[in-house]
Amino acid sequence: MPDYCIVVFYSEEDQCYVADLPDFEYCSAHGDTPEEAVAELMIAKKAWLEVAREKGDPIPEPRYRPAIYQVA
Secondary structure, three states, rough: OOOOOOOEEEEEOEEEEEEEOOOOOOOOEEOHHHHHHHHHHHHHHHHHHHHHHHHOOOOOOOOOOOOOOOOO
């Protein structure tokens, strides 16, 4: 089964890295490093899935994919 796309970026406004799961509404985390943001996001993802299952909400299929481009 394919896993979900994770988007990681630096937020100047928040002065930290943000990791986001576009397939999950309102599921993101932050950290001082990209690795820390992703580690925190894995915790948030697990909690998001647990709550969705408890409530009987549907679990979204992975659909977002990162853009692939070539830098000249």
